[in-house]
Amino acid sequence: MTGLGWFAAIIVGGIAGWLAEKFMNSNMGIIMNIVLGIVGAIVLNAILVAIVGGTLGGWIGQLIIGFIGACLLIWIARAVRGRHA
Template sequence: MTGLGWIAAIIVGGIAGWLAEKFMKGDHGLLLNIFMGIVGAMLLNAILLFIFGFTLGGWIGQLVVGFIGACLLIAAIRAMRGRS
């Protein structure tokens, strides 16, 4: 499995995080968007590899995975904040 590289991961992570922020109606900064996009993509890639044995590749595939992962992270953060 080949990765995108650091620069591409930051770009795709930022776009994925920004799209997730808009979709989930959040209010985050640029750095948090990039962080959520990258971490969301890493987590969802790990889940996809563990359960299904594959993940989506390329810029578009990682954008989709990052978007879904970032949405899941936003939902998890909101759920944790709601409990406290």
């Protein structure tokens, strides 16, 4: 995550994942919230850097990126599970 240390990334990732869980009406645990928030932020940051050439910085910027990225990951997981069920 841009400009954040590991401890801050875990906190911001957990908050972003929790917000995404509530927004997407999903039922996951705290560890999965943290993972989704961090991985979502990493994936969306990479996409933004590739397309736009930059990303949002700071705690708030990474919270927004993590939230959107986690929502995308939840949506993708639901789409994949739905096809194979």
